[in-house]
Amino acid sequence: MIFDMHVHTTFSPCSRMRVDEAVAAAGQSGLDGICITDHDTMNIRLVLTEGVQENGVVVIFGMEYTTSRGDFLVFGPFEALDPGLSADRLLQIVDRSGGIAIAAHPFRKERPVDARIVEDGRCRVIESLNGRNTARENAAVQPWRNGYDLTECGGSDAHTIEEVGRFVTRFFVPVRTRSDLIAALKNRLCRPEDRTDEGLYVPDSRPYFIQAESGASLR
Ligand SMILES: [Zn+2]
Numbered sequence: 001m002i003f004d005m006h007v008h009t010t011f012s013p014c015s016r017m018r019v020d021e022a023v024a025a026a027g028q029s030g031l032d033g034i035c036i037t038d039h040d041t042m043n044i045r046l047v048l049t050e051g052v053q054e055n056g057v058v059v060i061f062g063m064e065y066t067t068s069r070g071d072f073l074v075f076g077p078f079e080a081l082d083p084g085l086s087a088d089r090l091l092q093i094v095d096r097s098g099g100i101a102i103a104a105h106p107f108r109k110e111r112p113v114d115a116r117i118v119e120d121g122r123c124r125v126i127e128s129l130n131g132r133n134t135a136r137e138n139a140a141v142q143p144w145r146n147g148y149d150l151t152e153c154g155g156s157d158a159h160t161i162e163e164v165g166r167f168v169t170r171f172f173v174p175v176r177t178r179s180d181l182i183a184a185l186k187n188r189l190c191r192p193e194d195r196t197d198e199g200l201y202v203p204d205s206r207p208y209f210i211q212a213e214s215g216a217s218l219r
């Protein structure tokens with residue numbers, strides 16, 4: 001199943017995309033699901049029911065949580081989580097609650113994640129393909145692939161309809177609920193994929209490739 005795990009709606013101050021537009025765009029671009037990850041809020045739940053929507057697209061609620069040491073996509077029982085926690089505190093809460101945290105766009109020039117948080121194992125899932133990163137920023141995770149036992153996922157970081165589904169995560173198990181998603185990530189049953197046309201959102205660098213286990217390139 002293919003999910004765009006990083007989508008912002010009008011509950012983010014920087015996005016004007018309504019959730020119904022995001023769900024429709026997801027259906028049109030052939031996605032099985034999207035994760036709504038507004039900045040520091042899960043208020044999306046006030047206007048939408050989580051789960052399978054009328055067009056068959058699965059919607060899962062998460063949040064992009066801002067800390068001084070980077071942004072984290074978090075999934076779990078975090079509807080009432082206070083904003084402004086430290087990264088350490090956030091990751092501790094995520095861990096204790098059985099949720100999951102993903103280091104968002106870890107090498108983006110603006111708002112990177114403190115690499116030590118990943119390298120010392122406090123956060124083991126990374127968003128290695130982010131649609132608003134440059135190709136160079138996405139490729140910067142490469143050294144982490146040797147020596148660190150990380151789970152990788154992808155998301156478009158969509159703030160507009162056109163961006164939905166450009167970068168995704170393929171899950172190798174069915175994902176229909178928030179707990180399915182968390183379990184699939186914990187069990188590493190996923191991989192990131194780039195569905196963009198060449199050149200889109202990767203303007204400043206060479207094309208890059210991810211080698212699948214099979215050796216096939218997944219552009
Ligand atoms: Zn934003």
Ligand SMILES: [Zn+2]
Nearest residue numbers: 006008064157
């Ligand atoms: Zn974002």
